Amino acid sequence: MKVIVLSGSPRKSGNTQILMKHVLEYVNQKDVDVKFINLADDGFESYRGDSSEINYNEKTLQAAKDITEADVWLVGVPVYNSMFSAALKNIFEFVSYKETEGIIAGFAIIAGGMISFGDVQTLFTQLMSYFRVITNPTPVYTSAEKIIDGKIEDEDVKYRLTQMVDKTLELARKN
Numbered sequence: 001m002k003v004i005v006l007s008g009s010p011r012k013s014g015n016t017q018i019l020m021k022h023v024l025e026y027v028n029q030k031d032v033d034v035k036f037i038n039l040a041d042d043g044f045e046s047y048r049g050d051s052s053e054i055n056y057n058e059k060t061l062q063a064a065k066d067i068t069e070a071d072v073w074l075v076g077v078p079v080y081n082s083m084f085s086a087a088l089k090n091i092f093e094f095v096s097y098k099e100t101e102g103i104i105a106g107f108a109i110i111a112g113g114m115i116s117f118g119d120v121q122t123l124f125t126q127l128m129s130y131f132r133v134i135t136n137p138t139p140v141y142t143s144a145e146k147i148i149d150g151k152i153e154d155e156d157v158k159y160r161l162t163q164m165v166d167k168t169l170e171l172a173r174k175n
Contacts, residue, residue, distance in 0.1 A: 001033065001072065002034075003027055003032045003073075003074065004072070005024045006076065007038045007076045008078055009085055010085060014078065015110050015147045016078040017038060018147050018152060019108050019140075022152055026161065026162050037063050037091075044090075047090055060091075060094060064095050067091070071172055072103065072105070072168060074165060074168060075105060077109045077121075077139075078110055079109060082115070083120065097131045101131075104134050105133050105134070105136065107121065109124075109142075110143070112143065121139055138167060
């Protein structure tokens with residue numbers, strides 16, 4: 001089984017990245033092939049049109065290929081002004097919805113405060129529906145206050161992240 005752990009924040013030391021590195025550590029204990037895509041890394045290009053007409057760099061194209069070929073997506077979705085990040089939306093511009101039907105996705109949604117989770121989950125789930133992706137209906141919601149000095153300090157958040165991973169992988173095995 002191929003798993004992508006995707007950190008959807010473009011911020012270099014963002015909280016989304018901290019959550020998704022925790023998810024990555026947990027997934028690495030499973031018997032799966034896992035790749036980590038961190039949108040805070042330099043080198044991802046903005047979508048400017050069809051790749052048959054524009055030469056995009058290898059890093060961007062490889063990320064899109066890895067996302068497309070995965071069986072499972074575990075996505076860290078940051079909330080910025082009641083919306084998910086433009087960087088996250090951008091990477092999906094490179095992915096063909098015709099090639100992603102049946103992929104299973106789980107989400108960890110993080111916001112600065114206790115607002116907008118449901119709105120962002122709805123919007124991101126709609127995006128996943130466009131890609132014909134089956135979503136785990138139990139995302140992890142957390143706020144930035146649960147992360148202190150670059151570490152998840154709340155054991156309940158860690159537990160819910162592992163449960164989201166386990167349930168998402170279980171859905172994929174059943175599919």
